[in-house]
Amino acid sequence: MSTTAQEAKNPQRDLPIGIIASLLICTILYISVAGVLTAWLHWQDVNIEAPIARAFLDRGLTTASHVVTLGALAGTDPA
Secondary structure (H helix, E strand, O other): OHHHHHHOOOHHHHHHHHHHHHHHHHHHHHHHHHHHHHHHOOHHHOOOOOHHHHHHHHOOOHHHHHHHHHHHHHOOOOO
């Protein structure tokens, strides 16, 4: 944040706009993924351990499942 604030021309206006915009984008993506997952599977059929990757596998989209799994592993803290 401090680096971003130093590079902004008007940090008191630009930083809140950037933070709120990024939160809105993440919220829209989260709701979209949840909606697609709910449309694909009945809620009782959702795999608890890997819901999105398993939903892709059930649809025959193995490459997408591997990409989601790699992304989840990359985001996991090894410590």
